[in-house]
Amino acid sequence: MELELRHLRTVRAIADAGSLTRAATALGLAQPALSAQLKRIERALGGPLFERHRHGVRATALGELVLDHARVLLPAVAELQQEATRFAHAPRHTPRLRIGGTHGPLLGALLDRLAQAAPGIDVTTRTSWSERELADLLAEGRLDYALTGTCGSAPPPGPDRLTWREIAVDPVCVMLADDHPLAHTDPIELAELAGQEWACVPGDSCFADCFTAACARAGFTPRRLYETDTASCVHLAQVGRAVGLCRATFPSTPGITVRPLAGTPLTWRHLLGWHPATQHPDTAAQVLAQARAAHPTLATSRP
Structure with a gap:
């Protein structure tokens, strides 16, 4: 499986929510579906991203590494999309x-x-x-x-x-x-x-x-x-x-x-x-x- 931006958004949503249940609700998914998606992401990245405990989940060292990059990449891509949209819809461009x-x-x-x-x-x-x-x-x-x-x-x-x-x-x-x-x-x-x-x-x-x-x-x-x-x-x-x-x-x-x-x-x-x-x-x-x-x-x- 190729890692995609949507996968990074999923990992960030789980970390922000602190549990799979709350993350599934925020993403509009059933918890089993989110759990299955997380397992596919973890296989693609080579190891577990979260440790489960009775109060929710905590990021592993590998998970922290992925989250550090996600916090940089996701805002940068969002900014690129906004800039591109403004550029494409500008009434005219300066020669x-x-x-x-x-x-x-x-x-x-x-x-x-x-x-x-x-x-x-x-x-x-x-x-x-x-x-x-x-x-x-x-x-x-x-x-x-x-x-x-x-x-x-x-x-x-x-x-x-x-x-x-x-x-x-x-x-x-x-x-x-x-x-x-x-x-x-x-x-x-x-x-x-x-x-x-x-x-x-x-x-x-x-x-x-x-x-x-x-x-x-x-x-x-x-x-x-x-x-x-x-x-x-x-x-x-x-x-x-x-x-x-x-x-x-x-x-x-x-x-x-x-x-x-x-x-x-x-x-x-x-x-x-x-x-x-x-x-x-x-x-x-x-x-x-x-x-x-x-x-x-x-x-x-x-x-």
Whole structure:
């Protein structure tokens, strides 16, 4: 016999009543029927649950164990039923979007536009340095949309069944301390920075390899590339320890000058991804349109 919730209710009723007679009355059963049911439950659980005495019944050690679990499980199941009923009969549900993203201001700009366009929508976010992790979360259905990117013409991350659409392409720029000798050069030849150390944010794309290849084409090998968080990249650039690599949408920051590289040797493609089997085409088109509208607003506001 498989143990069921009704069996736990029976055991709890016997314990609460203190006797089979009173429990049978409370359950609306004949006492012989309740006694037979209790014996089946005890066989399923491997031993007696109650000891009989002249004043009624008392739980055995095994009975106390079962009762401890019943006192947790039965209220939890009742609460689940109530919550499910309320949810099923609610007049309408608030739409929800789960959006993931890597570093950068574009995620914030997209969230702002979505809040303006659809103030009733419930948006939750998740950030990660890993483009592959975000793609895996899309594939597993744990995210609705992912805002990430690739270096140059590299393929999007994750399995082929995901849909990716280009939002925009940013040139990769350099951030320098305001007093850097090249801070007033516009644009800067990559070769002019041959003796510098470098800083960029981490990721699992091919960006670091593409940067090394661009330096090789310019005739040098970078001395060191620090991969660290955005605030540390900014600090290293501000104190002149390293030249930071950033996108054109990098926000204005005190003590930092952002300059383009001559010939645009590196680019970054902003991408929006989703799983076509779980997202309605109209919703995907609206989110993509908002992302594409957010990018030029950021780009034109940066010197």
